[in-house]
Amino acid sequence: MILSFVFLIFLETRGVLSKEIDLPQVLSTRANLKSAEQKVENPFQNLLLSMIKLYQNSFSLVQSEVCNFTPSCSHFGYDAIKYHGLIKGLLLTSDRLQRCHSGAWKYINKYYTLKIDSLRGPKLYDPAERY
Amino acid sequence: MAIFTLILIFISPLTLADSLFKEGDYFNAITEYKRALFLGSIDSIYGLSMIGLSYEFRQKPDFALKYWGEVNYLKNDKLSSLHVAYNLLRLERYRECMLTLGSPVDTLAKKMKALALGLQGEENKAERELKFLNVEPPQIPSKKFLIASSLILPGSGLIILGEYKRGLMTAAFTGASAYLVAYFLKKKRYTEALLSFNVFFLRFYMGNIQNTLKMRRNRIKKFYLKLEREIEAQLAHKTLEELGFK
Amino acid sequence: MQFLLVVVFSIFTNTADMLGFARALEKEGDYYRAVLEYKRVFYNLENSMERDSIVYRIVKLYEKLNDLEDAEKYLEKVRNKNTQRYAFEKGLLYFLWGRYSLARNYWMFSDTLVAWTYLKEGKIYRAKNVIGPLVYPTKSPLLAALFSTFIPGAGKIYAGRASDGLYSMLVNGVLGYLVYNSYKHGRKISFYLYSTAFLFMYTGNVYGSYLAAKQFNDYNLRLAISEKELKLGLWRYLP
Numbered sequence: 001m002i003l004s005f006v007f008l009i010f011l012e013t014r015g016v017l018s019k020e021i022d023l024p025q026v027l028s029t030r031a032n033l034k035s036a037e038q039k040v041e042n043p044f045q046n047l048l049l050s051m052i053k054l055y056q057n058s059f060s061l062v063q064s065e066v067c068n069f070t071p072s073c074s075h076f077g078y079d080a081i082k083y084h085g086l087i088k089g090l091l092l093t094s095d096r097l098q099r100c101h102s103g104a105w106k107y108i109n110k111y112y113t114l115k116i117d118s119l120r121g122p123k124l125y126d127p128a129e130r131y
Numbered sequence: 132m133a134i135f136t137l138i139l140i141f142i143s144p145l146t147l148a149d150s151l152f153k154e155g156d157y158f159n160a161i162t163e164y165k166r167a168l169f170l171g172s173i174d175s176i177y178g179l180s181m182i183g184l185s186y187e188f189r190q191k192p193d194f195a196l197k198y199w200g201e202v203n204y205l206k207n208d209k210l211s212s213l214h215v216a217y218n219l220l221r222l223e224r225y226r227e228c229m230l231t232l233g234s235p236v237d238t239l240a241k242k243m244k245a246l247a248l249g250l251q252g253e254e255n256k257a258e259r260e261l262k263f264l265n266v267e268p269p270q271i272p273s274k275k276f277l278i279a280s281s282l283i284l285p286g287s288g289l290i291i292l293g294e295y296k297r298g299l300m301t302a303a304f305t306g307a308s309a310y311l312v313a314y315f316l317k318k319k320r321y322t323e324a325l326l327s328f329n330v331f332f333l334r335f336y337m338g339n340i341q342n343t344l345k346m347r348r349n350r351i352k353k354f355y356l357k358l359e360r361e362i363e364a365q366l367a368h369k370t371l372e373e374l375g376f377k
Numbered sequence: 378m379q380f381l382l383v384v385v386f387s388i389f390t391n392t393a394d395m396l397g398f399a400r401a402l403e404k405e406g407d408y409y410r411a412v413l414e415y416k417r418v419f420y421n422l423e424n425s426m427e428r429d430s431i432v433y434r435i436v437k438l439y440e441k442l443n444d445l446e447d448a449e450k451y452l453e454k455v456r457n458k459n460t461q462r463y464a465f466e467k468g469l470l471y472f473l474w475g476r477y478s479l480a481r482n483y484w485m486f487s488d489t490l491v492a493w494t495y496l497k498e499g500k501i502y503r504a505k506n507v508i509g510p511l512v513y514p515t516k517s518p519l520l521a522a523l524f525s526t527f528i529p530g531a532g533k534i535y536a537g538r539a540s541d542g543l544y545s546m547l548v549n550g551v552l553g554y555l556v557y558n559s560y561k562h563g564r565k566i567s568f569y570l571y572s573t574a575f576l577f578m579y580t581g582n583v584y585g586s587y588l589a590a591k592q593f594n595d596y597n598l599r600l601a602i603s604e605k606e607l608k609l610g611l612w613r614y615l616p
Contacts, residue, residue, distance in 0.1 A: 062301045064338035094581020095588065098548055103540030111592055131588070162410050169398045322555065 045086045052078045068104050070115050070123035073097055079128035092131055099126075148173075148181070149376065157185040176206055180374055183214060184367065192221035209237075210373055216243055217366055220359075225251040238264060239369070242362055249355045269354035271347060281343045285336055288343030292350065301339045308332040392421050399434075408438045425456045436466060440616035445474050461486055469614060472497070493611055496602050508609060513601040514593075521590035525583045532586025536593045545582045552578055 056074050067073050076096050081089030104124055108114055115125040148163035164182045167173035183198035196218035203211035212231055219228035225247045235241045241264055249257035249269075258268040272291055281288035286302030289295075308331035315324035399414035412435055419431045432455050439448035449470055455463055468483030468490065477494040484490040492507035501511045516536050525532030530546030533539075552575040559567035606612055 058300065059304070061297055062304050062338055062342070063334045064341040066334065090577070091581050091584040094577050095585030098545045098578065098582060098585060099541050101540070101544045103544065106540060107538065110596055162413070165402065165407075165410070166398055169401050170394060322551075322558065326551065326555075 042086060045081060045089075048081055048086070048090075049078060052081075065120060068100055068102065068124055069096070069112075069126045070117045070120065071127060072120075073100050076126070076128050080131070083128065084131065088131075092128065096126070152181060152185060152376075155188075157189045161185045161189075176202055177374060179205075180211070180370065181376075184370055187214075187218070187363075187367070192218040196222065209240075210370060213240060213243070213366060214370070216240070216247075217362065220247055220250075223250070239362065239365055242266075242358065246355055246358050246362065249351065249358075254351070266358070269351055271350050271354075274344065274347065277343050277347060278340060281340050285339040288339070289346060292343065292346045294346055297342065301335065301342070305332065305335040305339060308335055392418055395421065403434075403438065408442050412438045412442075419454075429455050429457055433462065433466060436470070437616050440470070440473060445470060465490075469616075473616075489609065489611070490614075493606070496605065499598065508605060511598075511601045511605060513597040515597065516590040516593050518587045518590040518594075522583050522587040525586035529579060529582045530586075532583070533589045536586060536589035538589050538593075541585075541589065545578075545585070549575065549578055549582055 245260035289298030529549035533542035
């Protein structure tokens, strides 16, 4: 089972399995991030990014609409690890996962703004570039 | 020469606007119609109608609604009501659209009503309207059937709708999470069983139903989008004929 | 034929009509078309003062459209640059851009405006003498992080985010219990898996509490600044 998981990640790094899932709202926040064309050199960072992509192409397609935020937590994690670096990215992702619950709607207009996503409906706007 | 120039003074704003409209340069056509309205060298109803129509062609139903609303207020005829209803439809204000249409008599208004009902989710009523118009309703399995099949066999609803990859993945993940819950229960690890049930099984199982209904909705929207394009073309043609646009 | 019509039309429409139409478009809220019409008026005018007033109108409209680059380009067309009006508009442009130090160079004639730029930069001590003190509640980010180190989620509750804190507490509590349980029963794989997850969530919780306190301070500072702006009537300078 572990071997098949590793094989899947290998395929993911080769771009065999995945298609870029760039939802319109993610593209617009990603355009604001500095060094958007920056190539990631760290292999561990690449591994984590591939794992996130694998998750987006498998689990994410199957599960219900669970994330309260836009960009979704997996896209946030991807952006955070890619543009803020490995350690800060992981910390931000972990914090985001612990903030993603229905109680977050209480902080609208205080810490988050409302954004109507054309595909997913009204969500709380919380991009990685804010950090 | 003087008479020719005098004629040009009075007809040129309108002629320029109409020329730009004919060419498809709706942005500049709107500017020239607005200028002609401001200078008072154009009939207000004609000008406002052409501005509204130009905004519709520029895919800006909010602005089009504003201008057609003014025309409807001034003239209060069937054509302007149809445009108001059409733009309300484009803005997804289906209830207001149906209130504007009332009890439609002509084919175009009936098609619009069927579209509004279909997009709002009242499929049975929409299908009835479409049958009166001799239009084949969308051939999609009913909601109840899909929900039932998804509840019994997760992923089957998606496979019926033709989403084979997603359906199979749903079945696999739901099955795997159910196995995980059963494994933990067998080993009497109740906390982990509860966690797996909440975090994995419930998520995939509910996701299966949600995704099935979402896919079904997308199919219906595709069908009605085709109908919307037909309505757009017919309405534009009818409007230009009635306004005497050459 | 069209070109002839356009030429004829532009000859026989006077500047007053063009200006009236531009104003009508501006009043309607059709700013982009209003800009085009004002530009048409601008190229038809000879008098410098009138041209300058049109330029300022165009700049204001570009600011409303949030097109600050074009606004800056057009502001350079002002002929008489030795006026306070020009200095104010140039300063406002840089202010809207967020370049507060550049805005200050042009706003030296007004202490209140200079203080406003310091306020926006967060340099409250510099603005205090002119606009008075800024009082707002704060929380220590380090203290929040420290609280969360001992009790996961406590730092977020301290920073005013009770629901976030409780959720963190639940997640870290459950994971912590699973780590302990797997260790107690000697399940190695489960132990390593749950420990990794717990470490990931715990460190995120500490960092998140630190960020939550910082965001609390930022939010209250922004609120205090807006209240000050409202009190001093500074909002009237904005487009």
